[in-house]
Amino acid sequence: METIDQAFVLGKRAALNWMSAFLPDWTMVFVSIIISATAIVIFGPVTMMYLTWFERKLVGRIQNRFGPNRVGPWGLLQPIADGIKMLTKEDIVPEHADKFAHFLAPVVIVIPALLIFSVVPFGRGMVAVDLSIGILFFLALSSTTTIWIFVASWGSRNKFSLLGGMRSVAQMISYEIPMVLSVVPVLLVVGSFSTVSIVEAQSGWNWFIFTPWGIAGFLVFFLTGVAEVNRTPFDLPEGESEIVAGFHTEYSGMKFALFYMAEFMNAFSISGIVATAYLGGWQGPWLPSWAWFFIKTYALVFVMMWFRGTFPRLRVDQLMGFAWKVLLPLTLANIFIAALWLNLESPKNNLISALVLVAIVTIIYWANRPEVPKKRIYRYAYED
Amino acid sequence: MDIFGLIGPASFYGFMAGILVLAVLTVTTRNLFHSAIFLAFTLIGVACIYFFLRAEFLGGVQILLYVGAIMTLVIFAIMLTAKMGDPSIPQSNRQRLPVFLALAALAFLLVPQIVKTSWKVVESLKTTSAVELGQALMSEFVLPFELISIVLLAALIGAIAIARSDQ
Secondary structure (H helix, E strand, C coil), X not given: CHHHHCHHHHHHHHHHHHHHCCCCHHHHHHHHHHHHHHHHHHHHHHHHHHHHHHHHHHHHHHCCCCCCCCCCHHHCCHHHHHHHHHHHCCCCCCCCCCHHHHHHHHHHHHHHHHHHHHHCCCCCCCCCCCCCCHHHHHHHHHHHXXXXXXXXXXXXXXXXXXXXXXXXHHHHHHHHHHHHHHHHHHHHHHCCCCHHHHHHCCCCCCCHHHCHHHHHHHHHHHHHHHHHCXXXXXXXXXXXXXXXXXXXXXXXXXXXXXXXXXXXXXHHHHHHHHHHHHCXXXXXXXXXXXXXXXXXXXXXXXXHHHHHHHCCCCCHHHHHHHHHHHHHHHHHHHHHHHHHHHHCCHHHHHHHHHXXXXXXXXXXXXXXXXXXXXXXXXXXXXXX | CHHHHHHHHHHHHHHHHHHHHHHHHXXXXXXXXHHHHXXXXXXXXXXXXXXXXXXXXXXXXXXXXXXXXXXXXXXHHHHCCCCCCCCCXXXXXXXXXXHHHHHHHHHHHHHHHHHHCCCCCCCCCHHHCHHHHHHHHHCCCHHHHHHHHHHHHHHHHXXXXXXXXXX
16 A cells, blocks of 8 residues: 555655666766656646547537547547647748747746646655745746736737737736635645645645635635636637637647647646645545545546536626626635634634635625616507 | 755856846847846746745745736736837837946946945845744734735725726
């Protein structure tokens, strides 16, 4: 059991031992870094490839069709065929495009997506760097993605691209605020930014989702996460039915694939961070720790894809209203609720914070009730 | 372990040279949008220096505030500037000499002070840890902290008052 749990950690140690036989001592630090970095650099794109397969199969199932089923058994080789197709496609750059910006954006956008993986705790002892600011590092990196999306849309010199880029910037700025605030309760209770100590604070069945503030925080964090990676129902920046393909209208071939890769890797890492912060990360009985992490993360990814198969796209005003009028007050209140929960004694703190949460949700619901216009009364002229 | 004594400083100075090159590109590029991109890279480079010096919290905040928030603002400002759509129009003016003189005067004032200061190397600085920083803000510096929050609140209310339509 212990061996299975630590399989990857032991594997790395064995590789290091084997290499130390014929490499000088001082290189071992670099070899250790290279092994971790290579694992992440391979893991990211492979996850992305099979997430595209998973999404196409799942959305196909939801829409009562098969999805990819020609290349390999159950279409399992489809992502590889797609990769070859993307690589061999002609790379088209519009004549009046800002060549520098057009080239730079898809290249740079992948870097933060990959760097985020370095603070995700995949299992017990399976984190590339246990940064003391883990969660803050994730938030900081995901906030930089906005710039590169905008650089892509500006560099394309296409009105649809620019519209998509502007939508994307507006959306990401709005959703970043509730996103940052929705993690604050976790930091308040754990007292550390480190992703490893956040998971360790949820040992046993003390997952944060089982507390009143945890439910609210989890929902807000997950929804803002879906909005941050521009997925349905928050996919206005690339709304196909309105603005062709949004910020990546003018991209083809591998450059488009890089945008796609960044989006899917972000979707995965955001699910991983949500699972870490609220669902107990790799904590769980019986199964090895990394299995629990992947079960929780893929469950969240599944929900994201389920959203895509179910919900229509939001309107711009609904999108902004949801962020500023519902999520923001809820997160601010949630910090207060978490503080209440933390400072009261064990049995009654759950009850009191749950009551406060219900009261606040009711108030927010009441304040956002749809405005029903007064019923018009028509009167015919001859009636008088 | 001698090799680390060599690689550490060498990579650090190489890194700083790279940041300087990016900073020079920021001010010399004729295209304003490209300048903004180089500025973003410069700011990320400064954040990397913080990470290098083990001030992770500072590095994280640098990326979050300067790259995430302020750069977005800069890009918005560029977007709202007229005539940006035409790349053939030069987007900087020829006032190098006055700028150089003003900067030289500033450097004349600053450099002697920088040289005079004795930079003490402390093992681990307390202000770089988020927990210590938070406790300091809530105890010793609670008055400035509250003052800043009032200023920000006033700015927020002011922004809403300016932006709301007259009804």
